[in-house]
Amino acid sequence: GAGVSQSPSNKVTEKGKDVELRCDPISGHTALYWYRQSLGQGLEFLIYFQGNSAPDKSGLPSDRFSAERTGGSVSTLTIQRTQQEDSAVYLCASSFQPQGITDTQYFGPGTRLTVL
Amino acid sequence: DQQVKQNSPSLSVQEGRISILNCDYTNSMFDYFLWYKKYPAEGPTFLISISSIKDKNEDGRFTVFLNKSAKHLSLHIVPSQPGDSAVYFCAASGHNNDMRFGAGTRLTVKP
Numbered sequence: 001g002a003g004v005s006q007s008p009s010n011k012v013t014e015k016g017k018d019v020e021l022r023c024d025p026i027s028g029h030t031a032l033y034w035y036r037q038s039l040g041q042g043l044e045f046l047i048y049f050q051g052n053s054a055p056d057k058s059g060l061p062s063d064r065f066s067a068e069r070t071g072g073s074v075s076t077l078t079i080q081r082t083q084q085e086d087s088a089v090y091l092c093a094s095s096f097q098p099q100g101i102t103d104t105q106y107f108g109p110g111t112r113l114t115v116l
Numbered sequence: 117d118q119q120v121k122q123n124s125p126s127l128s129v130q131e132g133r134i135s136i137l138n139c140d141y142t143n144s145m146f147d148y149f150l151w152y153k154k155y156p157a158e159g160p161t162f163l164i165s166i167s168s169i170k171d172k173n174e175d176g177r178f179t180v181f182l183n184k185s186a187k188h189l190s191l192h193i194v195p196s197q198p199g200d201s202a203v204y205f206c207a208a209s210g211h212n213n214d215m216r217f218g219a220g221t222r223l224t225v226k227p
Contacts, residue, residue: 033215035217043207043220044217045215091159093159104165105162105215107161108159110158110159
């Protein structure tokens, strides 16, 4: 498939455990974004990767959240010591942004995280 | 801080009529605006966009209007169809390319 893929689709974990969420962007897309959607809320920006530049981490809610993008492709969002308020759908999006020009983002199906 | 606001959580219209979804923003640095449509259990899909140098962009049944002085944009769908029933997110982006989304408006089009 040519779209953005995310895994796992669902993750249930216990409070205090660490989780890793994976995103495979569309091949050739230089920009990758992570968002989360909590129940009844809009999409909350978390982090943005553009090419080889340092990521924009301004949206990360706490230092328990981190993300990396290896080789300019696959990205992993890690949440350490999960809390119940971390429960949300985590969405990844990618776009083709030569020279950083804003372009349409294509979203993956999301990972639904439930922290018990 | 909510820089993009969609004040109507839901909207219901009759098939064939016009749907108008509204969005307000506070950051004057935003220069690119988009609408996304989201079905349950799926990621948002891009619908239509507008640059701040324009005040209207039309694509088939969908038209987006931008009023920069009021920091307001709207999405018009005409005629509305039952398949348009979804959650619609307004989004805005500035020079740093990170995108801010509204809380979404759930549109229901009744047959």
